[in-house]
Amino acid sequence: MRIKEYFKSKPVFSLEIFPPKPGSPLDGVLATIAALSDLRPDFISVTYGAAGGSRSHTVEIADTIKNKYGIEALAHLTCINSTKEEVAAILGRLQAAKIENILALRGDRPADQRTTAPASTAFAYASDLIKYIRETADFCIGAACYPEVHTEAENADADLRNLKTKVETGVDFLITQLFLDNNLFYAFREKLEKMQIKVPVAAGIMPVLNKKQIERITSLCGASIPPKFRRILDRYEHNPEALKEAGIAYATEQIIDLLSSGVDGIHLYTMNRPAVAKQIFGQIHGIRQHLKAET
Numbered sequence: 001m002r003i004k005e006y007f008k009s010k011p012v013f014s015l016e017i018f019p020p021k022p023g024s025p026l027d028g029v030l031a032t033i034a035a036l037s038d039l040r041p042d043f044i045s046v047t048y049g050a051a052g053g054s055r056s057h058t059v060e061i062a063d064t065i066k067n068k069y070g071i072e073a074l075a076h077l078t079c080i081n082s083t084k085e086e087v088a089a090i091l092g093r094l095q096a097a098k099i100e101n102i103l104a105l106r107g108d109r110p111a112d113q114r115t116t117a118p119a120s121t122a123f124a125y126a127s128d129l130i131k132y133i134r135e136t137a138d139f140c141i142g143a144a145c146y147p148e149v150h151t152e153a154e155n156a157d158a159d160l161r162n163l164k165t166k167v168e169t170g171v172d173f174l175i176t177q178l179f180l181d182n183n184l185f186y187a188f189r190e191k192l193e194k195m196q197i198k199v200p201v202a203a204g205i206m207p208v209l210n211k212k213q214i215e216r217i218t219s220l221c222g223a224s225i226p227p228k229f230r231r232i233l234d235r236y237e238h239n240p241e242a243l244k245e246a247g248i249a250y251a252t253e254q255i256i257d258l259l260s261s262g263v264d265g266i267h268l269y270t271m272n273r274p275a276v277a278k279q280i281f282g283q284i285h286g287i288r289q290h291l292k293a294e295t
């Protein structure tokens, strides 16, 4: 099923996983999918080459999610430094596996290509990939958006204008980068409304379990750490159990607030930690039931 259909009875609950590093076996991620399938999310997304994860396994893992567990799969696909032939080959593999949903991304520039000039490849921006997919195949297409502005954008207004162009190229729904302050999301949602960007927006939530990990991620993606969460990190950084408990509670609180405010979807970055996702979903079970009954 096409993910845009799920958004007709929001909120949509989704989970994100990543493939193992190149050359590593798939057993771990397959066990993760088995565990996450118990949570019956609306869809599970699989990253593509993010944070050193393998690209070659994304289709295979999405295939397992969809065809073994009967859960809708969203395959991420990046285009920077890819040729049209390479993208066409992936689209063909996705079609063969009956995957109907793609998260179309530009991808991060390799460290030696960090500049704000357009990438000199067949696809300079995600919108070029989206245009190509629309012209050559039939997929439901999601894309990324950034409540705290993409790191390379000239400024917030330019980033929003670029987002509008991207959406108009053929995006069915958006997923945000992680954020730790819901007010940033609400302000972003208002800006989208003003810009007449009307596609559903799922909020990307990452349960933080480790100080070094979140500091590395936020320094790369430009998300900020609000004082409230900074105090948690500083207080419990040397006690992994306490930090984990606080990180899970914080993410749960974010989710409850977002759901109460009518968010279109919650996209949980699981970091391949099914026990953490289970704990969070366990805490919102009643809320999920309530919202389902309302639709």
Ligand SMILES: Cc1cc2nc3c(=O)[nH]c(=O)nc-3n(C[C@H](O)[C@H](O)[C@H](O)COP(=O)(O)OP(=O)(O)OC[C@H]3O[C@@H](n4cnc5c(N)ncnc54)[C@H](O)[C@@H]3O)c2cc1C
Pocket (backbone or CB within 6 Å): 046, 047, 048, 049, 050, 051, 076, 077, 078, 103, 104, 105, 106, 107, 108, 109, 124, 125, 126, 127, 143, 144, 145, 150, 151, 152, 153, 154, 158, 159, 160, 162, 163, 165, 166, 175, 176, 177, 178, 204
């Ligand atoms: C939900 C989510 C999932 C992700 N999954 C992955 C993954 O699986 N693998 C991975 O490698 N990375 C992933 N990323 C990271 C993503 O690839 C990076 O953030 C990347 O730097 C930008 O990708 P994009 O698709 O948002 O790019 P774009 O939408 O192309 O935007 C990139 C930059 O270019 C600007 N821009 C866009 N169009 C134009 C234009 N026409 N003219 C001038 N400037 C323009 C934008 O304002 C922005 O600053 C993910 C990010 C998110 C939020």
